[in-house]
Amino acid sequence: MSEPNQPDASSAPSKPAGPPGPPAQPPLQGGQLALATFAVALATFMNVLDTSIANVAIPTISGNLGVSVDEGTWVITVFAASNAVSIPLTGWFTQRFGQIKLFVGAILGFVIASWLCGVAPSLPILLFARVLQGVVAGPLIPLSQAILLSSWPKAKSSTALALWAMTATVGPIAGPALGGWITDSYSWSWIFYINIPVGIFAAGVTWMIYRTRETPTRKLPIDIVGLGLLITWVASLQIMLDKGKDLDWFGSPVIVALAVTAVISFAFFLVWELTEPNPIVDLRLFTQRNFLGGTIAISVAYGVFFGNLVLLPQWMQEYLNYRSVDAGLVTAPLGIFAVILAPVMGRVLPRSDARIIATLAFVGFAIVFFMRSNYVVEIDTWHLVLPTLLQGIPMAMFFVPLTAIILSGQPGPKVPAAAGLSNFVRVFCGAVGTSIAGTAWNSRTILHHERLTEQANANNPVFAQQIDNTQTLLHVSPSTSNALFDFTVNTQAAMMGLNDIFYASAIIFVLIIPLIWITRPARGGGGADASGAH
Template sequence: MPTQSLLPNGEQPLRGGMLFIAALVLALANFIAVLDMTIANVSVATIAGALGVTSSQGTWVITSYAVAEAITVPLTGWLAGRYGAVRVFVSSMALFGISSMLCGLSNSLGVLVAGRVLQGLSGGPLMPLSQTLLLRIFPKDKAALATALWAMTTLVAPVLGPIVGGVICDQAHWSWIFFINVPIALICAWFAWGLLKRYESALEKTPIDTVGLGLLVIWVGALQIMLDEGKNLDWFSSPIIIALSIIAAIGFVAFMIWELTEEHPIVDLRVFRHAGYSTGVFTLVLAFGAFFGLNVLTPMWLQQYMGYTATWAGMTTAWSGVLAVLCAPFAAILSTKIDSRALVFAGVSWLAGVSLWRAFGTSDMTYWQIALPLLVMGVGLPFFFVPLTGQALGSVEERETASAAGLMNFLRTLAGAFATSLATASWEDRIQSNHADIVTAMNPLNQVDIVGMGNASLAQLSSLDQLATGQSVMLATNQIFMIIAVILFVAACSIWIGPRATRAVDASAAH
């Protein structure tokens, strides 16, 4: 029997049952961190009502988590280098459980928002570090499988979030959307330390880039709040949104200048010098943003205009994860044998084709007419995400893997937030525009005289208005799906701009 290859730190890769448990722990960590990005989306109204605040104030439950998470994700590389990837991961996991308990016990909006901020701060590093540590513990010949496992939890968790949130709010108290994290986080932290502490990397005592950290908090915080609150405040007609956009723009420029000239930057932007990485990230931002926009619009459309409950809307969108999980092993195998760029092109093109299919919906669609395209879409997901991760991280130097992974997750999170705001705002604008056009077509000379109408005529007019609204919504939905299909096709083609990855991402790449 051949001798097992050692990892860079001299340790043997995990095998058998220990590898399975460690992989499960890391996958669960990533899963709950991503899940909490969407689990509260369908619960805002319930939480707001229970705490005696408005729905607009209730959206801070989402915004506070997103802002805190977006800030800590790109810091992962620096944190891992200074304190050790395993220590940061275990600490983040334990803090995530504690902050989830605080959220569940909250009796006011202020306490809940504070808990969500802590949850976001601790959840941010879990995503890139779970990826880095999976690559560290898996044998070199199974690195693609590790990437596939991580990618599937990243893609499936946002889909399941609305389901879990909807079911809990319908069947139990809203606090359980946070309480369910507590045992998972604490148990995973305990197992992770026992299994992974011997795989800790050497520490780098680099100085703290306090200026870079401050600029990061300012521009990311301002941008995230602007994206989340823009629709509620009517975008740039609000002086608050204008001020936030100016702060974000100035902060971003200052951050870029500082980080590119700082000897020990808190975010290593120099990884973008690798063309393969830059192209991969560009493709990721376009494709994931478009995919996330689809995920956000579908349950909104189903709940607001198709008569679906939150639970059923979530269960409908969940079909996209079924074939994704089944196809993930094949994507992992093929990514070791075929140019990853070809797989990314095929996967994203598949998503574009299904989005085009969905752009011809009707207002009387049955459940399976809606669910079937979502089921089929799942085939393309692993062929997009798994090889794209390998292509991007395989284009940077081994010592840059943690920083590169953190930046990828940061930009993916930002793309999702931007896509959410842009897709929903565009959808609502198109509904209003389509409604106006349909009403004009129904009554081109605007000669309907409402004064003196009988009840029967008013009822008929109301019925026509409802019909116009239903058709305008369906038209708007189809139009957005068509735009998303075009964006996905552009993203598929963009992967060919960069060169093929210079190396395979394996256990030795983790930092």
């Protein structure tokens, strides 16, 4: 998923002077500029691709590792959660080691973590590798934008970001289709192995071109206590959400302990960060109306969007008998309009009210999810593809305006901290949204299954007659006839449960529209210029 207009989202500790920008260097030119832009954007593409490429492979990964699909979904959620935690550290590491060294190191770390994912023989090892992958991926998005902006002439910064956004947005198109094809044709391990040559090329070219353009470094204190509390409450909450369904929620002492740990550590985290001179995240930013409304809106919306993005291919593979590659091709059109409209948004936003564009995006999402809430078991491929294709339109109108709202009015030194904190909340909400969506789908499926089978017993003459008719028509045994009935009910219940999730998602997008309008109008395109602030 592309994350436009966050070029300095280094998420630096809130040091009053702000993070040092790149030294005064002349812009790159000609072939060197083109190669540098390609290499830096390729690193972002690798990161974005790895977020979406695993979605369609979850059923296959789960089957090969001998775990349930619900447990397989942790491959996605632990990556998102660990990535969210690492984002606030980007600024500190940038100032400690330098922008270029950190960026190249993050790419190489991502390559190593990808190799570990591919060779993982069990789910625990795969989850460990995904956590590592999420941690090292934290600096890639914000630093790639910052490096690109330092390479292009200031007058063409919007062009640089548009090229970056288009490259990053290709991920939702290529990821599902490529992941499905690799999984069906070779092995799920190769969805991670393909990062190795891509990452080595991107790291090598980036180092070759930028090693003489390193940013200044300085030693800064790091908020160890705040970081520890952050990791504790994020990890506790995520594990609670992922394991709750398997452990009967609050009937389990483990879930209760995790919940208590999350609440207590979060409370201490709030108090500590609000009193610490150099907090790991600057929570005081939430006192600003634009930051508060924009961050909550983009985070809730992203959580709903990403949760549904994970469920859709799972449902197609489990209940519609789609192959991984077919499920990937159905979800691939998501990025088509997003790529086409990205340059248009760059021209329209500076002359428009970002709140209006963001509102139209939320209305568009609501319409798409309402269309999906009318799915039926016999649905054809076109009616699966159409909403996905149309969803690319609100996607193109989603990130840029809301990011502009969040950053509008921020003084230059606060832009990195603001972008970093909003990124942290959004990415973490993506992990939480995935867990909640999976749990809600399971619960609604069970509820509909119970309702559909209320009268399914031997004492009901209608049910008995139906079983007899199945035996007669298909020439099968009573046990087979009952199994066919159970399969039909399971499929229908899962469809009805998923429709409930789609309908609820549409309602949520409508309900969060007022959050956009508690913000103040942003001048000059809703703070678009903030994207280049240092």
